[in-house]
Amino acid sequence: NAGVTQTPKFRVLKTGQSMTLLCAQDMNHEYMYWYRQDPGMGLRLIHYSVGEGTTAKGEVPDGYNVSRLKKQNFLLGLESAAPSQTSVYFCASRPTGANEKLFFGSGTQLSVL
Amino acid sequence: AQSVTQPDIHITVSEGASLELRCNYSYGATPYLFWYVQSPGQGLQLLLKYFSGDTLVQGIKGFEAEFKRSQSSFNLRKPSVHWSDAAEYFCAVFLSGGYQKVTFGTGTKLQVIP
Numbered sequence: 001n002a003g004v005t006q007t008p009k010f011r012v013l014k015t016g017q018s019m020t021l022l023c024a025q026d027m028n029h030e031y032m033y034w035y036r037q038d039p040g041m042g043l044r045l046i047h048y049s050v051g052e053g054t055t056a057k058g059e060v061p062d063g064y065n066v067s068r069l070k071k072q073n074f075l076l077g078l079e080s081a082a083p084s085q086t087s088v089y090f091c092a093s094r095p096t097g098a099n100e101k102l103f104f105g106s107g108t109q110l111s112v113l
Numbered sequence: 114a115q116s117v118t119q120p121d122i123h124i125t126v127s128e129g130a131s132l133e134l135r136c137n138y139s140y141g142a143t144p145y146l147f148w149y150v151q152s153p154g155q156g157l158q159l160l161l162k163y164f165s166g167d168t169l170v171q172g173i174k175g176f177e178a179e180f181k182r183s184q185s186s187f188n189l190r191k192p193s194v195h196w197s198d199a200a201e202y203f204c205a206v207f208l209s210g211g212y213q214k215v216t217f218g219t220g221t222k223l224q225v226i227p
Binding site for chain 1: 147216
């Protein structure tokens, strides 16, 4: 049982390049989330999804797009990367119960030069 | 809008001393509250959670937290800190209803000295 898998684990981009981060979960969870973690700022919610085919904006959605075409996958896209998007990105999923915990991936370290 | 505040960015305690990490939330209804821990270079692990009932909840690794509605707080405590507790701790709140968002505080980094 793999849980939540993020790919890639590390990536370096040049300003203006695009890329997609993939999050896959094998626990049949309805809810999936993308966070970015920056020193002193905790985890900030970028986008989230409450089910296949649905997405919603979080606290810091600008510069990112997401898609949830399949229940098990949640993709985070950067169309034109900027240095301000240098961060560690975490994907998480959870069941639908309000008191359910988040299951986290191991993170993606992204540097934009 | 819901929010979570962790007023202490960094705390240093001696091994064996007691610990209290503060968390305050802003939310109209009774929230679902969580504490997570992140060891260096790792993902986040759930320590404990509160959603109803007893206001004192027990978690893993000897941690506990107390929900105080009057103070909008959910502080994390441990009676005797071990060196392995050095990590970053995050308080989080789940907003139910139509949103299903989980919002995190900015974190408190715990340093344990011998």
